[in-house]
Amino acid sequence: MAETEIISSSESNDQFFEGVEKLIEIWFTPAKNADLRKITRQQWENVLKIVRCEIISFTQSEQVDAYVLSESSMFVSRRRWILKTCGTTTPLRCVRAVLSLARDVAGHACVHNVFYSRREFARPASQLSPHDNFDTEVELLDSFFGDGRAYIMGPEKDCWYLYTLLPLEGTVDALEKEQREVGNGCDVSEPDQTIEILMSDLDPEVMDIFTRAASQDAAHATRKSGIDQIIPGMVIDDFLFDPCGYSMNGVAKDGDKDLPSGCYMTIHITPERSCSYVSFESNVPLSSYDEVISRVLHAFRPAKFVLTVFATPDSPAADTPRQLTKFSSLGSFEQKEAQYCRFSGYELHYALYCKFPS
Numbered sequence: 001m002a003e004t005e006i007i008s009s010s011e012s013n014d015q016f017f018e019g020v021e022k023l024i025e026i027w028f029t030p031a032k033n034a035d036l037r038k039i040t041r042q043q044w045e046n047v048l049k050i051v052r053c054e055i056i057s058f059t060q061s062e063q064v065d066a067y068v069l070s071e072s073s074m075f076v077s078r079r080r081w082i083l084k085t086c087g088t089t090t091p092l093r094c095v096r097a098v099l100s101l102a103r104d105v106a107g108h109a110c111v112h113n114v115f116y117s118r119r120e121f122a123r124p125a126s127q128l129s130p131h132d133n134f135d136t137e138v139e140l141l142d143s144f145f146g147d148g149r150a151y152i153m154g155p156e157k158d159c160w161y162l163y164t165l166l167p168l169e170g171t172v173d174a175l176e177k178e179q180r181e182v183g184n185g186c187d188v189s190e191p192d193q194t195i196e197i198l199m200s201d202l203d204p205e206v207m208d209i210f211t212r213a214a215s216q217d218a219a220h221a222t223r224k225s226g227i228d229q230i231i232p233g234m235v236i237d238d239f240l241f242d243p244c245g246y247s248m249n250g251v252a253k254d255g256d257k258d259l260p261s262g263c264y265m266t267i268h269i270t271p272e273r274s275c276s277y278v279s280f281e282s283n284v285p286l287s288s289y290d291e292v293i294s295r296v297l298h299a300f301r302p303a304k305f306v307l308t309v310f311a312t313p314d315s316p317a318a319d320t321p322r323q324l325t326k327f328s329s330l331g332s333f334e335q336k337e338a339q340y341c342r343f344s345g346y347e348l349h350y351a352l353y354c355k356f357p358s
């Protein structure tokens, strides 16, 4: 019996890995000559030691520095910092260090907005503090940012957690007006949008592409899976782990006529059968994400996924959070849950989809 278990486990490459990422995004208020890209690689390496991961590759465009990490990705631009890490990493432990570097090295003293989000972990009990519990994560975030708000969307096992800043008083309309008008004399708002597709229980045949046994290198896996066609016009920095696992960052080619400078995409893949997980994220500005969503689902064939779209009112994607809520199905997927929220400066759509029984 024990022998059979070991054999089947090694045949399917079946070690547990927590693919679900923690995602933190901090926006700083624009300030003269301030730029987070003044923070050196050595300083980022020290920050990432606190998180328990390291840099394995780097690429950049005019507006974004993109790092592939041993556990997912980091993006640094003039006033936005994004860290997305999986496994048992501890990204919230480094926030204090990042705020200090932002102030002392980059010249950013003022935080404009913060977003911390994640799906429910497959094994929450294996996480290290503060990530073993959403309440503890929120407590730590509040100790930095004071006026945060925490949300839990969707059903218990497939829920999605979000923390963002939201001042206590006033209506959303009043706050948006005030932000546009005051903003230390300069306009702090700029069009922004982010789509995330967090997929689980994926097609084993597709997942096999992201193993060293099936693909000779990362570029091969990128082409074979169709990842290079999801958002054409990106410079791709990809990495194939040994014996399996895949991460990629894409940044818009400078001067590309179709993609605005500053666009990025990132995909991370845990192909192990018992815990398969893929995440897709991009800030590409589109008035409809239908095609991107359909390319992602076609490439990875999940059984289940969480879709989130954030957009500012001045983004080309401004209407998508409301539109998406109306889709009771997407191709062969049934919408199980959907929520639409309006925050100060952003609208959000959250939905959980499951494949129709065949």
Ligand SMILES: C[S@+](CC[C@H](N)C(=O)[O-])C[C@H]1O[C@@H](n2cnc3c(N)ncnc32)[C@H](O)[C@@H]1O
Pocket: 017, 018, 019, 020, 021, 070, 071, 072, 085, 086, 087, 241, 242, 243, 244, 245, 246, 247, 267, 268, 269, 270, 271, 272, 277, 278, 279
């Ligand atoms: C870093 S990748 C991408 C994780 C990502 N968050 C996701 O969406 O699944 C994780 C995959 O690479 C594999 N892997 C192999 N070597 C690894 C290493 N040294 N560090 C992290 N993951 C590694 C893991 O087993 C897993 O399949």
